[in-house]
Amino acid sequence: MSKLLLKIEGLRAQIDNKEIIKGVDLKVHAGEIHIIMGPNGAGKSTLAYTLMGHPNYKVLGGQAFLEGENLLEMKVDERAKKGLFLSFQYPEVIPGITVENFLRTAKNAVESRKLSIVAFSKLLKEKMATLGIDESYAKRYLNQGFSGGEKKKNEILQMKVLNPKVAILDETDSGLDVDAIRVVAEGVNQFANKDNAMIIITHYKKLLDYIKPDYVHILKDGQIIQTGDIGLAATIDEEGFAGVNTN
Amino acid sequence: MYNKTLLDKIIIQSKIKEPGQESRRRSFERYEKEIYPIWQRLKIKKTTLPDYQKYNNQKTLMYRQEGLHVVPIHSQEVLFPSELLEKSYGPSIKHRTLTEAFSNTGTYISVDESIEITEPIIIQMSLDQNNPLLLDHHVIHAMKDSHVVVVLDYRDENVDGFHNGVLNIIAEEGADIQVIKLQNFSKRSTHIFSGLALVKRDGKVTFNSIDLGSTLAVTDFSTYLQEDNSEGIVESIYLGDGKIKMDLSYNMYHEGRRSESNILVKGALLHEAHKVFRGNLFFNKGAKRASGSEQEYVILLNDTVKSDSIPALMCQEDDVQGEHAASAGQVDENKLFYLMSRGLTEKEAKQLMIMASFAPVIDQIPIEGLQEMLEKEISTRLSS
Numbered sequence: 016m017s018k019l020l021l022k023i024e025g026l027r028a029q030i031d032n033k034e035i036i037k038g039v040d041l042k043v044h045a046g047e048i049h050i051i052m053g054p055n056g057a058g059k060s061t062l063a064y065t066l067m068g069h070p071n072y073k074v075l076g077g078q079a080f081l082e083g084e085n086l087l088e089m090k091v092d093e094r095a096k097k098g099l100f101l102s103f104q105y106p107e108v109i110p111g112i113t114v115e116n117f118l119r120t121a122k123n124a125v126e127s128r129k130l131s132i133v134a135f136s137k138l139l140k141e142k143m144a145t146l147g148i149d150e151s152y153a154k155r156y157l158n159q160g161f162s163g164g165e166k167k168k169n170e171i172l173q174m175k176v177l178n179p180k181v182a183i184l185d186e187t188d189s190g191l192d193v194d195a196i197r198v199v200a201e202g203v204n205q206f207a208n209k210d211n212a213m214i215i216i217t218h219y220k221k222l223l224d225y226i227k228p229d230y231v232h233i234l235k236d237g238q239i240i241q242t243g244d245i246g247l248a249a250t251i252d253e254e255g256f257a258g259v260n261t262n
Numbered sequence: 263m264y265n266k267t268l269l270d271k272i273i274i275q276s277k278i279k280e281p282g283q284e285s286r287r288r289s290f291e292r293y294e295k296e297i298y299p300i301w302q303r304l305k306i307k308k309t310t311l312p313d314y315q316k317y318n319n320q321k322t323l324m325y326r327q328e329g330l331h332v333v334p335i336h337s338q339e340v341l342f343p344s345e346l347l348e349k350s351y352g353p354s355i356k357h358r359t360l361t362e363a364f365s366n367t368g369t370y371i372s373v374d375e376s377i378e379i380t381e382p383i384i385i386q387m388s389l390d391q392n393n394p395l396l397l398d399h400h401v402i403h404a405m406k407d408s409h410v411v412v413v414l415d416y417r418d419e420n421v422d423g424f425h426n427g428v429l430n431i432i433a434e435e436g437a438d439i440q441v442i443k444l445q446n447f448s449k450r451s452t453h454i455f456s457g458l459a460l461v462k463r464d465g466k467v468t469f470n471s472i473d474l475g476s477t478l479a480v481t482d483f484s485t486y487l488q489e490d491n492s493e494g495i496v497e498s499i500y501l502g503d504g505k506i507k508m509d510l511s512y513n514m515y516h517e518g519r520r521s522e523s524n525i526l527v528k529g530a531l532l533h534e535a536h537k538v539f540r541g542n543l544f545f546n547k548g549a550k551r552a553s554g555s556e557q558e559y560v561i562l563l564n565d566t567v568k569s570d571s572i573p574a575l576m577c578q579e580d581d582v583q584g585e586h587a588a589s590a591g592q593v594d595e596n597k598l599f600y601l602m603s604r605g606l607t608e609k610e611a612k613q614l615m616i617m618a619s620f621a622p623v624i625d626q627i628p629i630e631g632l633q634e635m636l637e638k639e640i641s642t643r644l645s646s
């Protein structure tokens with residue numbers, strides 16, 4: 016079996032004094048694509064934020080390991096440096112910092128080998144081209160004036176540039192038109208390889224026209240209530256989450 | 263110390279001629295009538311002045327160009343337009359007239375009609391063991407349709423320095439002047455600065471203040487938009503750390519019709535810094551269809567800092583537009599998380615957020631290496 020990258024055991028987390036994640040177990044190996052589906056408010060984003068270490072999300076119990084190291088003890092930037100990445104459901108807008116400047120700073124932060132400005136610029140252009148993002152976006156302020164689709168493409172761009180081991184994509188496909196979903200999906204497929212893994216949180220089945228997951232999990236009320244293959248996603252599409260067997 | 267005997271001595275030793283003599287004497291008369299102020303908000307009750315001494319550490323970097331005249335202020339026969347002396351400006355009249363009368367260095371820059379000075383003129387003034395007192399008085403006079411950029415660069419080395427500077431700017435019809443004050447004193451020096459700009463028809467004066475240091479930083483810059491379509495801009499950034507006290511005040515006097523002013527100030531405060539910002543827009547009778555705006559945004563990095571913002575709008579004319587906006591707050595937690603999730607440490611993320619906030623001002627300033635210098639300064643302050 017391939018290498019275990021992320022191991023989550025009995026994870027419980029709260030926000031605003033309310034327990035949202037109520038015991039989640041998940042194992043993610045290198046080369047795998049996991050899909051997490053679930054109704055609005057199930058706690059999908061909360062799970063993602065908790066793993067990334069948002070200060071407002073408090074861990075109540077359980078454990079999480081990234082390549083055997085205790086993820087929950089690390090600072091946010093240490094998690095990123097270890098290879099965890101989160102594509103935000105709602106990316107922040109930061110006027111005053113260009114995409115290029117930001118990504119170069121980030122790339123140099125996560126990698127021990129520093130890239131020259133020229134080398135980085137070349138890398139960025141390459142990755143932008145694969146996503147059909149115009150070069151001019153490199154000089155624009157981070158997410159400022161970007162459409163919903165552009166913001167999401169920009170998240171995928173960041174993922175490709177930073178090259179994480181485990182990438183969590185939180186509804187990167189929502190709010191996108193069919194073409195944009197295809198571009199995002201292609202980006203995901205180009206990125207996925209035998210050494211990394213992806214956890215894709217999604218609401219819709221559309222993305223699954225392009226992406227072949229190894230596992231589909233249903234998260235409801237803070238717990239993974241069912242795990243299956245792509246067939247499970249089809250069931251949900253036909254019957255909604257109510258149709259999922261919760262035992 | 264600062265009496266008539268000293269003034270006579272300076273006039274003789276520096277061979278100051280008329281009408282330079284006369285303007286110094288007039289400022290001295292005024293100086294004698296005034297008293298040192300109590301800066302109540304900053305809780306500064308007493309001003310201690312170091313004894314007078316000469317200053318020999320000014321370096322002026324520039325390219326010679328037809329139509330550009332740059333001369334030392336006290337060795338030459340310079341004429342101060344009398345209206346300069348009569349205007350109200352400066353954080354205190356006492357400090358301002360002290361330097362007008364006793365200045366120990368300074369430059370008189372004038373640019374002939376329709377001349378465009380292509381490279382910035384850089385005036386470097388450093389305080390050190392031999393030159394701990396700086397009373398500099400600069401005058402920039404740009405004739406019709408001319409253009410010039412001047413940088414005043416203040417710094418110090420291992421000294422308890424005292425700086426009390428005066429800057430006078432006159433933009434004649436259609437002239438465009440930009441002055442950048444870069445102040446990066448150590449925590450041992452005091453910085454007091456009085457600025458005055460007179461702007462004639464269609465003229466424009468931009469003042470950029472970059473305040474990064476000193477133990478006490480007091481800046482007051484007043485722009486008189488005297489004639490129609492004149493324009494005054496203040497775009498400024500400040501970084502206050504340690505126990506610094508800062509009092510920054512920017513005043514726009516609208517006199518001409520359709521005159522326009524913009525004040526944009528971006529700051530960041532750390533540790534126990536205490537800052538007072540004052541922005542005053544005056545719309546005098548007759549300034550029809552004038553418009554002015556002032557904005558101040560400050561990032562508070564510790565809850566031990568103190569930040570006062572006092573915007574004011576005074577209208578004697580109805581047909582004008584004035585607006586102000588201000589905000590003070592911590593670095594947005596979600597933005598910080600976003601940046602950190604990409605691998606930036608908390609410090610790096612904060613540094614980037616401060617630079618991002620400063621960007622609209624930095625982008626307007628033609629000083630090479632400013633970006634890198636600020637990044638370094640911010641990083642140092644965040645670490646201490």
Ligand SMILES: Nc1ncnc2c1ncn2[C@@H]1O[C@H](COP(=O)(O)OP(=O)(O)O)[C@@H](O)[C@H]1O
Pocket residue numbers: 030031035053054055056057058059060061062
């Ligand atoms: N910042 C917050 N403050 C308070 N409650 C929150 C916050 N964020 C999320 N919640 C609550 O947590 C629950 C799960 O939200 P979320 O994880 O965003 O769900 P999902 O991503 O599955 O739609 C919801 O009931 C939501 O109202």
Ligand SMILES: [Mg+2]
Pocket residue numbers: 059060061104185186
């Ligand atoms: Mg969500």
